Amino acid sequence: xxxxxxxxxxxxxxxxxxxxxxxxxxxxxxxxxxxxxxxxxxxxxxxxxxxxxxxxxxxxxxxxxxxxxxxxxxxxxxxxxxxxxxxxxxxxxxxxxxxxxxxxxxxxxxxxxxxxxxxxxxxxxxxxxxxxxxxxxxxxxxxxx
Numbered sequence: 001x002x003x004x005x006x007x008x009x010x011x012x013x014x015x016x017x018x019x020x021x022x023x024x025x026x027x028x029x030x031x032x033x034x035x036x037x038x039x040x041x042x043x044x045x046x047x048x049x050x051x052x053x054x055x056x057x058x059x060x061x062x063x064x065x066x067x068x069x070x071x072x073x074x075x076x077x078x079x080x081x082x083x084x085x086x087x088x089x090x091x092x093x094x095x096x097x098x099x100x101x102x103x104x105x106x107x108x109x110x111x112x113x114x115x116x117x118x119x120x121x122x123x124x125x126x127x128x129x130x131x132x133x134x135x136x137x138x139x140x141x142x143x144x145x
Contacts, residue, residue, distance in 0.1 A: 030115035057086030
């Protein structure tokens with residue numbers, strides 16, 4: 001819990017220090033930073049864990065070639081996931097379950113943020129994604145830039 005709190009404090013400071021669109025100017029993009037991912041109900045019940053990637057605007061985290069193991073109820077922090085973030089006009093965040101080759105990986109859920117509502121504010125936001133008994137909660141910040 002302390003790690004999640006420290007990640008939130010660090011990322012709040014980092015986002016506050018960045019350059020935002022000037023008042024009255026139209027933002028050209030949306031910066032999204034994933035703070036944490038919590039496995040509510042995993043897909044691989046028999047194994048007792050999932051191996052996941054977080055995909056943010058086309059980039060894979062922790063890395064393209066390395067997923068990360070997560071147990072049911074476990075929270076992965078921003079640093080566990082190698083700082084997933086992106087800035088684009090619209091940012092899609094998705095959770096993927098890593099399956100052994102040649103089986104295709106599963107998309108467990110996704111959402112899109114475009115900052116059209118002004119972003120999340122300093123408190124961030126939470127999205128729960130998943131279907132068929134699988135659920136992951138993504139905590140994130142978003143702001144127009």
